[in-house]
Amino acid sequence: MGFKEIKKFNEVLLTKQVWRMMHNLDSLCFRVFKARFFPNCSILDAKDSNSDSYAWKSILGARDVIKKGMVWRIGNGQSIWIKEDKWLPVKLSRSTGEFRTSNAYKLLAASASIERASAPNQANQSTFWKRLWKMQRRHIVESDVCELCKSDPEDALHALCFCSHVAPVWLAHQWFQSMISPPPLNFYDLLNKFMQVGDELRPEMFATITWSVWNRRNALHFGREALPIAKISVVACALLHDFINSQIPEAPLFRRAVRHQWLPPEQGFVKVNFDAALFKHTNSAGLGVIVRDWRGANLGALSVPAMLSSTVADMEALACLRAVQFAAELDLYRVIFESDSATIISAVSQGTSKLSSFGNIVDDVRHLLPSFSSVIFSHVNRSGNIVADVLAKKASSIVGCHIWMEALPLDIAEVVNFDVH
Numbered sequence: 001m002g003f004k005e006i007k008k009f010n011e012v013l014l015t016k017q018v019w020r021m022m023h024n025l026d027s028l029c030f031r032v033f034k035a036r037f038f039p040n041c042s043i044l045d046a047k048d049s050n051s052d053s054y055a056w057k058s059i060l061g062a063r064d065v066i067k068k069g070m071v072w073r074i075g076n077g078q079s080i081w082i083k084e085d086k087w088l089p090v091k092l093s094r095s096t097g098e099f100r101t102s103n104a105y106k107l108l109a110a111s112a113s114i115e116r117a118s119a120p121n122q123a124n125q126s127t128f129w130k131r132l133w134k135m136q137r138r139h140i141v142e143s144d145v146c147e148l149c150k151s152d153p154e155d156a157l158h159a160l161c162f163c164s165h166v167a168p169v170w171l172a173h174q175w176f177q178s179m180i181s182p183p184p185l186n187f188y189d190l191l192n193k194f195m196q197v198g199d200e201l202r203p204e205m206f207a208t209i210t211w212s213v214w215n216r217r218n219a220l221h222f223g224r225e226a227l228p229i230a231k232i233s234v235v236a237c238a239l240l241h242d243f244i245n246s247q248i249p250e251a252p253l254f255r256r257a258v259r260h261q262w263l264p265p266e267q268g269f270v271k272v273n274f275d276a277a278l279f280k281h282t283n284s285a286g287l288g289v290i291v292r293d294w295r296g297a298n299l300g301a302l303s304v305p306a307m308l309s310s311t312v313a314d315m316e317a318l319a320c321l322r323a324v325q326f327a328a329e330l331d332l333y334r335v336i337f338e339s340d341s342a343t344i345i346s347a348v349s350q351g352t353s354k355l356s357s358f359g360n361i362v363d364d365v366r367h368l369l370p371s372f373s374s375v376i377f378s379h380v381n382r383s384g385n386i387v388a389d390v391l392a393k394k395a396s397s398i399v400g401c402h403i404w405m406e407a408l409p410l411d412i413a414e415v416v417n418f419d420v421h
């Protein structure tokens with residue numbers, strides 16, 4: 001056995017260890033590495049740190065080997081969060097015509113490799129064209145001209161994005177337009193750009209739409225019934241929405257800590273603070289909600305007058321319901337709901353309030369929770385919930401529901417600044 005083989009053998013052993021680690025999330029080894037090197041993401045997304053740890057660098061190397069051989073296997077789609085978990089190196093099964101993320105992935109990977117093969121200045125370029133030429137002579141491909149527009153050669157970028165028959169699909173999507181300036185060199189380049197976008201489901205949207213466009217192209221090619229081009233976007237969005245909704249949400253977690261200062265959520269989460277205020281002199285009440293990201297930036301604030309109920313807890317429960325509705329309306333997925341009402345936070349997270357006056361409101365709140373992929377309920381001291389409190393009080397001076405998506409009124413912005421600094 002030569003030296004090279006020993007090195008490879010070691011790599012294989014290490015890779016096997018990393019594979020085990022990825023599937024035994026409770027192991028001490030996994031937890032130690034997670035806490036130290038990738039507390040906020042999966043091992044697949046962990047970045048090289050400045051650490052000198054030889055073990056960690058070796059693990060990252062082995063992780064990259066695993067990544068190369070990895071595809072998504074979705075199964076019935078019920079237990080997988082789209083960006084995390086349960087990856088198996090499997091042969092892809094034949095398409096059954098149903099939406100499978102694995103197929104979308106397969107398409108993208110295949111397109112990317114064709115693009116790489118056809119990219120200029122590649123050593124294998126001539127091999128690629130020779131093979132294509134052979135195919136043409138065998139009448140497998142009559143011509144490389146796109147069948148839809150009959151004007152340009154059909155490569156992946158043309159077929160999926162820029163063909164004049166396909167371009168209308170993308171016109172409506174501002175996020176797509178911003179990705180094609182400057183113009184991508186090839187499909188692989190464009191795909192890569194999307195893979196860099198971490199949030200707002202952009203890579204998933206891009207994959208689902210291109211998958212739908214590709215299916216439509218094949219349906220037309222083989223004379224099958226095809227979706228009208230104007231419906232592609234809507235159908236693709238619905239597929240993605242169904243897929244996300246089919247994920248079983250994690251059970252809501254309950255956090256209780258005596259904190260006096262508002263803390264931003266960890267990256268990838270948003271925090272929704274809510275509160276109620278009672279205006280006894282006018283026999284009315286107000287509800288306040290504020291949504292902030294990990295930088296403390298406002299993603300949406302709400303102030304709304306409400307009817308005064310019999311107990312403070314009832315009003316706090318209503319504020320909670322409004323907060324959860326607001327978060328659902330904003331299409332948020334990973335959310336921490338936070339309030340200074342320990343009663344409501346524990347009732348909602350544990351579902352033990354059937355006989356209380358606010359039991360039905362808590363039921364309504366819990367009914368909405370499956371629309372989030374991850375939910376945490378957190379209790380904080382009053383001083384950590386000041387913005388929601390001020391928003392609730394503001395309801396005494398306004399008529400109807402007020403929502404501020406970015407810029408906040410001065411009085412509220414001042415309190416937010418107090419929170420963040």
Ligand SMILES: [Zn+2]
Binds near residue numbers: 147150158163
């Ligand atoms: Zn075309």
